[in-house]
Amino acid sequence: MLVKHSVISNIGRLSSLSPSSSVLRRQQFLVRTLCGSRFNPLKLIRAMSSTSEADAESILRTITPSLDPKRHKGQAGKIAVIGGCREYTGAPYFAAISALKIGADLSHVFCTKDAAPVIKSYSPELIVHPVLEESYSISEFSEEDKRKVQDKVIGEVDKWMERFDCLVIGPGLGRDPFLLECVSKIMLLAKKSIVPFVVDGDGLFLVTNSVDLVKSYPLAVLTPNVNEYKRLVQKVLNCEVDEQKAEDQLRSLAKQIGGVTILRKGKSDLISNGETVKSVSIYGSPRRCGGQGDILSGSVAVFLSWAQQLKSGPESQKNSSPSENPAILGCIAASGLLRKAAALAFAKHKRSTLTSDIIECLGESLEDISPAS
Ligand SMILES: NC(=O)C1=CN([C@@H]2O[C@H](COP(=O)(O)OP(=O)(O)OC[C@H]3O[C@@H](n4cnc5c(N)ncnc54)[C@H](O)[C@@H]3O)[C@@H](O)[C@H]2O)[C@@H](O)CC1
Numbered sequence: 441m442l443v444k445h446s447v448i449s450n451i452g453r454l455s456s457l458s459p460s461s462s463v464l465r466r467q468q469f470l471v472r473t474l475c476g477s478r479f480n481p482l483k484l485i486r487a488m489s490s491t492s493e494a495d496a497e498s499i500l501r502t503i504t505p506s507l508d509p510k511r512h513k514g515q516a517g518k519i520a521v522i523g524g525c526r527e528y529t530g531a532p533y534f535a536a537i538s539a540l541k542i543g544a545d546l547s548h549v550f551c552t553k554d555a556a557p558v559i560k561s562y563s564p565e566l567i568v569h570p571v572l573e574e575s576y577s578i579s580e581f582s583e584e585d586k587r588k589v590q591d592k593v594i595g596e597v598d599k600w601m602e603r604f605d606c607l608v609i610g611p612g613l614g615r616d617p618f619l620l621e622c623v624s625k626i627m628l629l630a631k632k633s634i635v636p637f638v639v640d641g642d643g644l645f646l647v648t649n650s651v652d653l654v655k656s657y658p659l660a661v662l663t664p665n666v667n668e669y670k671r672l673v674q675k676v677l678n679c680e681v682d683e684q685k686a687e688d689q690l691r692s693l694a695k696q697i698g699g700v701t702i703l704r705k706g707k708s709d710l711i712s713n714g715e716t717v718k719s720v721s722i723y724g725s726p727r728r729c730g731g732q733g734d735i736l737s738g739s740v741a742v743f744l745s746w747a748q749q750l751k752s753g754p755e756s757q758k759n760s761s762p763s764e765n766p767a768i769l770g771c772i773a774a775s776g777l778l779r780k781a782a783a784l785a786f787a788k789h790k791r792s793t794l795t796s797d798i799i800e801c802l803g804e805s806l807e808d809i810s811p812a813s
């Protein structure tokens with residue numbers, strides 16, 4: 441309830457600034473989502489129902505859009521990854537290319553200048569913006585010049601913000617303080633434009649140290665791995681992770697952060713927004729090669745956008761759209777698909793299975809569940 445009030449009052453404030461039509465559409469959607477004016481508890485609740493294991497395949501079938509020839513480029517999703525620095529170029533690439541392989545139309549990456557040519561060279565499909573700056577490149581600058589650089593970075597991202605259906609903040613971002621300060625401003629921009637975002641990797645390092653950046657923003661999804669989750673629990677709940685009370689602890693954590701959605705990765709993926717807790721335990725792969733979490737974050741962004749589209753589109757008028765929160769649906773769908781793709785890749789490659797092999801299996805796995813024609 442508190443979440444609803446704070447978001448709705450926020451919406452009121454934003455409306456008074458004469459927002460553009462796309463912001464207005466998002467505001468209207470958010471009010472519908474939060475106030476639940478068209479609540480159809482039957483269809484999807486059945487799939488997600490009383491036990492906590494979600495029916496990921498049924499959700500994938502429901503939210504994956506058909507390939508309608510009347511649709512234009514962009515309608516199947518425009519995703520942006522904020523990440524990529526000197527050390528890490530693989531992570532933002534994995535997240536961004538996974539979004540395309542699942543079916544998004546456009547995938548952008550906002551990274552540092554050093555990382556951009558490398559990421560571009562991995563794929564011509566990605567739109568790469570070399571805009572982020574790390575401390576080393578501005579170490580000689582005065583405080584005023586540093587502020588100017590920061591304003592420029594924010595301006596470059598702001599130009600694009602309203603076009604995106606969802607951001608993925610953090611894969612391969614690194615932990616440079618100047619860069620993270622810019623990224624915290626990008627999160628504020630996203631919230632102002634009511635753009636959903638998935639926070640992963642080093643984005644979670646930032647959020648764990650500044651929880652207010654995401655607190656009570658219902659369109660924020662956090663996807664912590666074992667270490668990132670431990671740090672979040674210690675910081676927010678002031679205790680250690682308790683495996684005996686895993687579901688209750690996750691629910692409390694999400695509630696404490698004002699109803700954001702958390703996908704806790706592990707043997708089973710656990711998902712909560714502070715109310716419901718769902719798990720996805722479909723068999724995946726015993727290989728734990730780096731980068732699988734990056735596939736997941738890019739996938740959550742796409743499925744969240746699709747679930748949100750379904751909820752705000754004509755289907756919702758017919759009372760046949762899912763009643764569940766789009767962020768929860770997006771997490772369940774992404775987790776189910778990643779695990780299916782990982783199992784398929786492992787069947788083919790065994791010990792030599794790599795993240796790129798799993799990405800190659802995303803299309804085939806989704807096709808099995810929701811055929812293109
Ligand atoms: N190819 C790439 O560019 C990749 C970059 N990555 C990026 O690397 C940065 C740091 O992410 P990390 O995931 O390494 O950070 P973490 O803080 O999660 O991991 C740090 C350390 O924890 C250890 N660890 C992992 N799983 C564990 C477990 N189950 N129990 C105990 N210890 C465990 C790891 O061995 C690692 O040394 C992020 O920006 C991330 O996005 C990763 O996504 C992996 C791929």
Ligand SMILES: Nc1ncnc2c1ncn2[C@@H]1O[C@H](COP(=O)(O)OP(=O)(O)OP(=O)(O)O)[C@@H](O)[C@H]1O
Pocket residue numbers: 641664665666705706707708709724725728729730731732733734735736775778779
């Ligand atoms: N022990 C496990 N058993 C089965 N599947 C797992 C296990 N741990 C993680 N996974 C799967 O791998 C996915 C990625 O989780 P992981 O913990 O590897 O993320 P990560 O550390 O953030 O990855 P990355 O290397 O991309 O940063 C999860 O969604 C989950 O489905």
Ligand SMILES: [Mg+2]
Pocket residue numbers: 640641665733734
């Ligand atoms: Mg990770």
